[in-house]
Amino acid sequence: MNQPFEFRGLNARPVAEAPGFDDGQGWSGAAGARIVDLHHLLATFRRRLKLFLAVALLVFIIALVVTLKATPLYTATASVMIDNRTEQVVDSQAVLSGLPADTATVDTEVEVLRSRQLAERVVEALALDEDPEFNSALAAPGLADRISNSIDAMFAASAPDKARSRLTGIETQRQRERVVDTVRERLVIRRVGLTYVMGVSFTSPDPAKAARIANAFAQNYLLEQLQAKFEATRQANAWLNTRLDDLRGEVIQAEAAVEQYRNANNLLSASGATLTEQEISTYNTQLATVRAQQAEDEARLSTARAQMARGSTGDDVGEALGSTVVQQLRARRAEVSGRVADLSSRYGPRHPDMVRANRELADIDSQIQAEIERIVSNLEARVQVARQRTASMQGSLSGARGTLAANNNAGVRLNELQRNAEASRTLYQGLLDRFKETTSQEGLEESDARIVSRAIIPGSPSSPNVPLNLGLGLVLAMGAGLAVVVLAEMLDAGLATGEDVETRLGMPHIGSVPLVSSVADARDRHLSPADYLLDKPLSAFAEAIRALRTSILFSRVGHPVRLIAVTSTLPGEGKTTTAVCLARSAAQAGQKVVIIDCDLRRRAVNKLLGIDPEVGLLEVLNGTATLETALYSDDASGAWVLPLTPASFTPRDVFNSPAMDALLTRLGENFDLVIIDTAPVLAVADTRILAARTDAVVFLTRWRATPRKAVGASLKLLDQAGAHVAGVALVQVDMKSQARYGYGDAGYYYGAYKAYYTA
Template identity: 70%
Template sequence: MNNQTPIRPGDARMSGPDQGGPGGEGVDLHRLIALFRRRLPLFLAVALVVMVGAVVVTTQATPLYTATSSLTINTREQNVVSTEAVLSGLSAETGVVDTEIEILKSRQLAQRVVEALNLEEDPEFNPTLRDPGPMEALVGGIAKLFGAAAPDSARERLSAVEAQKQKEKVVDNILNRLSVRRAGLTYVMNVGFTSENPAKAARIANMYAERYLLEQLEAKFDATRQANSWLNTRLTELRGEVQQAEASVEQYRTANNLLSASGATLTEQEISTYNQQLATVRATQAEAEARLRTARAQLAAGSNGEDVGEALGSQVVQTLRARRAEVSGRVAELSSRYGPRHPDMLRAERELADIDAQIQAEIRRIISNLEAQVQVARERTGSMAGSLGSARGTLAANNAAAVRLNELERNAESVRTLYQSFLNRFQETTSSEGIEESDARIVSPAAIPTGASSPNVPLNLTLGLLFALGAGLAAVVLAIMLDTGVLTAEDIEHKFNLPHLGSVPLLASVADPQDRDETPPDYIVKKPLSSFAEAVRAMRASILFSRIGHTIQVISLTSALPSEGKTTTALCLARVAAQAGVRVILVDCDLRRRNVNRLLGVEPEAGLIEVLNRSSTLQDAVRLDEPSGAYVLPLAKDSFTPKDVFGTVAMDELIADLRKRFDLVILDTAPVLAVSDTRLIGARSDAVVFLARWRKTPEKAISAALKVLEQSGAHVAGIGMTQVDMKAQARYGYGDAGYYYGDYKKYYSA
């Protein structure tokens, strides 16, 4: 057992493609080409099937015709009346155009077209009306044969749910044939429809355009009609509210005596009148008091009252003064004629005195009248002032009540204004009803197409070719992903981080036709200079130099699974080493298969188990391989035992004895994943050669087996490939020496 640390599958022993080397600079084009060439038959087969399918579909497809109708959104509107429409027109924006395109694709519009053209009765869109094809007829016949009830006709009576489902299928078929596209960044929308009949395609495309415009008009009609109905209802409500508000104002005005005329309340008018009258009576009072004060002042100054202003204006006083003047003149005449004591004189004087008394009496009466006038004026002024005060109190109360009145009037005015605005809008919408216009127009109606739009043979074949190439590449990629075996030395080094020890060719791929029936060990003896023998010698050299500084003397050959070519490779290595003059012995350690016996055609009586059991000596059990000169320690016919014979001291002693007797000891062991014996044998070997069958052994199995060997402490020298098809490797195995086999195979002798 050696002390060398075993190489683990995850250890970085070789530089990967990302660590340098030819593949580290980028994509290895040669490798990709090799991978593709390896799967070229699969690629061609898949591509051919897809291409044939595309050709068949194209040639068998029913010709379809596409008719296109063009619509545009109006960017200019006609204003017949200067009123705002209930439903505003569309703005010419990108989002609006895209929205209208989606409306053209809506199911509701498709249903209207179906109903308008009665497309439910068209077999092209209603599959239930079509004549049954061969397959459908066969299914129907089988159903009748087994007594299943089949419908007599597609027009049979359907339930409401089934009828709706059938209608929805027709609508789906219509929508599948419809194409709506915007012409660049313009406001033009192209509505295309595809049908088996060119005239039908044009008719349906035009119907789509007409129904779209009609739907716009109906939307505006409905909006205007609904607006008028709502406005009318609202006006009725507002009219009642106006009447109620105005009645509330008048009732409150009457209840609070807030009646008015000419814009002012009656109380305000009354106060105004009282103010005017009070000013008048005050002026009259002041005038009367002034006349009275003047008269009293004159009398107080010693006047006899004749110069009082009122007396001067009195007709009585004037008459009395005229009589006094006449009597005074007569008294003067009588005095000069008769003297003072004359009776006429005395009578005249008495008359004069009587007139003066009358004048004084009249003056006193005038003064008394002035005093009465002043008193009356004062009373009128007081009365008028009282009435004014009372009116002002009433006005104050009215002003307090007017706060609520103003609130009621404002409420009535707001309701009246709202009613008037609704009334105006109702009149506008009523006048605009019936003159609505659609927001789009037909630029170009669909014409009957003269040529089929489908199938497009050049396009279909081009797409078929592209799909064929894509399917072929996908198949190649899938095959590569599903290919879990190892193919080249590069695969081994990159996936398992172990050296590639060499590749043993499949004899049929390198031998001449007359030699292909030979077994590989016999072929080595027969053709020692052949490429097959050289491949085995190369593997032997790689094994011997796998541990620099260590002598490789005991080699264990194993694999992950059975039938990997271990025994054949082991015997070939033994014969090649013997041909090189090395004392070599091959020990068959596979207790269950004993393939060495089969290859050599021997059935010995004693073998490895007998040597370990001490029932036979090594010298008696070892056999000479006469064709090559190598020695073989086979297994006897009945050598299987359940005992652990490889972990015993006897096994250690045997290997030590073989080291002394031979230069090279080759141990042919069982598969690692199948038998645990190999772990014990591998730990006692200088190197373990792990063999994997070319393109067959799964990577997971190899990794699992290597992990088992690692845990047992065995030193895995590397991985070798067996049964390599050199012809295939020469075509596809880029990255492996076999890729160049076609260049160097003539170097070997036949």
């Protein structure tokens, strides 16, 4: 989409780049942010309310008609539950295991109920392919069907018999598939919450038929489960019986080979082990015992020697602590030590009793030391005995191991034979047990599901659901209405508010001129805008013209505005009417005003003021008439008019001539305001020439009618010509509609201030 351009000097840029850009669709941008303008959206909706209501009503009526004309359909539902409780008639595992009661299994069974195979079984069981409801070929043919059948019969009559029979078979298969597809379309399988219950629903115009088919699906689902288990059991029994015959011979042959090899290699055994193995086991036990005893004796001796090496007298040796003799000697020593202490307190160290007591104490210490040495010597002897016993036991064990090695070499083959025999025997026994179980289970299979409730004949139709359809129709109607409103807004290329002018064109909005019929009383609506301005000088229309004139005069600060060109994009946008109204408004304000008709092709000023001049603008420029004779006075307002004569025509470019420049200079010197009524910018190039010679250009655009792209192109042409565009004014504004259109425009508040004006 092309963006509007603003014209500032000779450089144009997209207005969307300016801060505060509003795209006119209820969004505004400020520093990159987009904010929803609710007032604008609500105003837009109010303006398009009739369109919204028309579209919404149409859609709702269509939904209502479709609902009322729909064929009533009845839905019957049967409930099937996956039963995780299994009847254990025999204590054996089933060939085909039951279904685990988990979410994935329930979802899988839902798909099984929807399967094409189950639908084909129901169609076959109930002969639905012969029911006209499901087989369209059996229904009464319409006109199109009769024509098609005639064509098929014509081609079939010319076909060979074999080809005709082949086509008949293919068509029969396709017809059956269509019946199955129709049945599946009417079927709905739904899991009930997170339970193990599945609802089987079927819809049909016949309530009894709906219940019958729903029950048929549930029953055939159970039968299919039973049939799968029966078939699996029969196949398992047949395979087991054949396999058992083969294994029986293999077991007998393998056991005979084991016994023959055992006898040939003298591998006799008792209690499950050979005699050599039992002997080695005994030796191992005894060797472990003597080794433990040896380790204990060596540890005792090593500890005692370590203590003696550290300077110990032997008192702390473990064996000495447990010796009875040492304990008695230590008791005597304690007694003598007490006596020595007593004597030393009473006598000196040389007293005879004291000397005898010390000698007795030393004798006891020597006896204790001798006893400790005997204990250590005893430990050394015990270690020697333990070592000899261990060596003897190790020799016996080595001899037994040699014998066992020879037996083991022969036992390798024996073990292989035994393993083969055991494997054959185990496999045979397992298959035999399984064969007995499956034989006992045949005829006892049960389905993994059960019917919780059978479908009953529904008493009321399930479709159409009138409240639901009407609710959805209402929602759809509102959605369609909003969509049409949005589409209409997107296609609306006109300008409606001053905000549109400033944001979409990048030009100042200098005024809005209302449509006289939207502000005038019924008795005054026959007046033309120029006459209405004079008759109602205090009206809203007159005030809008004065506001426009004021905006024009102050459009160039520091530069007087005398020469004003009034133009627009296309014809019929009110240029002449606005120019005349501006002139009359200025004349009423006491200014000396002249209006020049420069639209060589229309000469609309003459028609609007009702004058028939003999000389005019072209005659003045050609020099055939003077300016004074060409000016006409508007008696109603006091303004002056320089018209175009009806018969005047020139092929020359008169507006780009020195004579035109001189005329404009003279008029600017003699009049306070010179208003030039020009042709449309896009239609005639003369307007750009005149616009460049004026102080300001008033660009008019018709309210909500002139396309924005055309306005942008016109402004671009004026900018390229070097004209100063004072701004854009909206004309023929319907104030009543404008009051409902948009927030932020002065017209939005027209209802609040219209009583201020005198109609």
